[in-house]
Amino acid sequence: MGLLQLVKCVALVACAVAAPVEERKAPKSFLKEVGNSTWVIGNAKWNVTQGRQYATKLWYKGKDRVGQAVGHYVSYNGAASDLNWTSAAIVDSGNDWINVKFTAKEGDFHWVIRDDLVGAYQYFVNHALPTLGEFRTLWRLDNISFPNGHTNVKDGVLPPLSEYAAATNVQDETWQKADGTFLTKYDWSAFIREQEYYGVYGDEVGSWYINPGKDYYNGNHLKEELMIHRESKTGDAVQLNMIHGTHYLARSSDSFANGKTWGPWLWYMNDGSKTDAARRWKQEEKSWPYEWFKDTAYQSRGSISGKLVLSDGRPAAGAAVFIGDTNSNLSTADQGKNYYYTAYTDSNGKFSIDDVRTGIYGFYSWSNGGKIGDVTTSFVQNDIVIAKNKATNLKTLTWQVSSPKNRIFQVGTFDRKTDGFALSGPTPFEHGRIAKAPSNLTYTVGTSQASDWYFGQSALGTWSIVFNLRSIPTSTTGAKLTASLAGFSGGSSANILLNDVKVGNITTNSALLVSSQDTYRGATRAGEWRLLEFPVAKAELKIGENRVDVQVTTSTKWRGWLWDSVVLEWV
Structure with a gap:
């Protein structure tokens, strides 16, 4: 072999050995520490400046989308405790992605940033969170870039800050306008497990949360949460990720094991297109559980x-x-x-x-x-x-269920919701709607329809259910009256009477009825369900006309209960 051929052969071997090293790419996504507990994360499409508490800048399409707003942060028990980040590091990476971990004493918040994605996958790993009710991540964004909001039940313009300034504050985050209508952030609540994509958007940019795996949420099918809103003091467009929430619950307070993980979910940005956000939801839903998330317990x-x-x-x-x-x-x-x-x-x-x-x-x-x-x-x-x-x-x-033969009457379908009753729709949230329900009404079994009964009761007065008995079974020992409440906000109480004899009550002082703030925060379809059962003596019933009265004795404005069903049956 000649010298020239030998050199070429050695060169080819060297190239073959070096090729895998040369083909391995470094991700374009980045983490940069800029000093004073401040870091910049992102990729070529966007970047975020993260401080000790708040991510105060979000650059996308040549503009800062936070502006004068607060930015991004993680907190528990409302705004009482914002997490403070003590360090940041890339803890894992690939050819086109990095996993950035921000560490606080309570746990670790991760941003999984991909080179080609506008947004990031996020998740939190608990280490020392206290017993809590609320735990959330959120964006408070520029109100010029993000004038609109979207959930699965509401879409439209977020009220401008000027409307709040011209209105009168009548309740927590609730204002009454000159025309008598209300402004309240709670009208932007929704059933959290029904969400596909939700967020805030404008003509050139949209910020969305997409949570295809909802197993880390607390609560059941009817769990409601505040999703987005206009911040009344600053005008910020607020996008909430309530990963453990209590807005419509009574007593949800939990302690978590070390390593409990919320997520991953996707924080996604685009040009404001809801069609594109819906497409991305379908893509994420199909990919869940995420194969790329190499956590043993998760997989x-x-x-x-x-x-x-x-x-x-x-x-x-x-x-x-x-x-x-x-x-x-x-x-x-x-x-x-x-x-x-x-x-x-x-x-x-x-x-x-x-x-x-x-x-x-x-x-x-x-x-x-x-x-x-x-x-x-x-x-x-x-x-x-x-x-x-x-x-x-x-x-x-x-x-096990009771026999239909034992049923004397039933008002409303048993489904833990107000569906079918007057004013229960069309939207499931509206401040003050319970005040539109009458003080007095009469429902006649066999003649009245569910729509003659109202979704909620609060005003002083009496709602009566009139029914007839042709006979009283000799084998029965009595009856049971069931009051199924789809929700309850403390402040209003009622006595329940059968033929003018008290058989039960709905009262704020009952251990079964800790206030869940549902009617207070404008829920009209569901809150936290309660089941009240009252024994009825056989002697209290008579052949012929009978009457059950729900007599409100104490009333607090916008507080009361949501009706699911009223049932009387033989036992």
């Missing part, structure tokens, strides 16, 4: 399935299914320390939930109306084991 999942049949032989069609804490004394609304999954049965009572984290769970089910809207009982089974890559089949579960 360890199984599935659960089965069939619910009522004891009277009917399939539990359309029933709500909740996979939550096992052997818990909390309602499904108030559970929040672990991970939670929701679904509905099909027309045959069958259910199936994939991608459930491994662990031991409680299985809960209740009527969501429809064909089983007469069912007042709930189903619970504890100690359900979900194992990695295993399908847990609960087979056929029998749900």
Whole structure:
């Protein structure tokens, strides 16, 4: 072999060995420390300047989209405790992405930044959060760039700051305008597990939260949260990520294990297009659980399935299914320390939930109306084991229900919601709507319709249910009156009477009725559900006309209860 050939051969071998090193790219996404507890993160499309508490600049399309607003931060128990970041570091990376971890004493907040993505995947890992009710991440953004808001139930212009200045404050974050209508941030609330994409947007930019995996949220199907709003003091456009929230709950306060993880979710930016945000939602939903998130506990999942049949032989069609804490004394609304999954049965009572984290769970089910809207009982089974890559089949579960023959009357469908009653829609949030309900009304069984009863009651007065009995069964020992409340805000009370004899009450002082702030914050469809059951002596009922009265004795403006159903049955 000649010298020239030998040199060429050596060069080729060297290139072959070096090629893999040369092909490996460094990500364009970056973290830069600029001193004084300040860092800049982002990529070629956007960047954020993060300080000890607040991310005060968001550069996108040549403009700072925070402006004079507060920016991005993480906090718990409202605004009382903002996390303070003590350090930042790239803890993992690939050819086209980096994972930036910001550390605080309470835990670690991560931004997973990809070179080609406007936005970032985010998640939080707990280490020392206190027992809390509210835990959130959020953006407070420039109101010029983001004049509009969007949730799955409301879309439109956020009220400009000038409207607040011209109105009168009448309640927490609520103002009355000269024309009598109200401005309140709570009108931008929504059912959190129904969200696809939500956020704030304008003609050239949109900021969206996309949470395809909702298992880290607290609460059940009817969990409501404030999603977006206009900050009344500064005009900031506020985009909330309430990953543990209490806006419409009574007593949800939880302690978390070291390592409890919320997320990942996607914070996404675009040109303001809702069509594009919807497309991105579908993409993220299809990709969840995220394969790229190399967390052992996150990736360890199984599935659960089965069939619910009522004891009277009917399939539990359309029933709500909740996979939550096992052997818990909390309602499904108030559970929040672990991970939670929701679904509905099909027309045959069958259910199936994939991608459930491994662990031991409680299985809960209740009527969501429809064909089983007469069912007042709930189903619970504890100690359900979900194992990695295993399908847990609960087979056929029998749900005990009362006989339809025992039913004397029922007002409204049993579904933990106000659906079907007057003023329950069209939107599920409106401040002061409960004040439109009458002080007095009469509902006649057999003649009146559900729409003759109202979604909520608060004003001093009496609502009566008139019914006739043709006979009284000799075998019965009495009756049971069930008052199913879709929500309750303390401040108003009522006595419940049967033929002028008191059989129960709805009262602020009851241990069962800790205020959940639902009517106070304008909820009209659901809040935190409560079940009140009152025994009725057989002697109190008579053949012929009878009357149940709900007599409001104490009333506080905009506070009261949401009605789900009223049922009287023989026992």
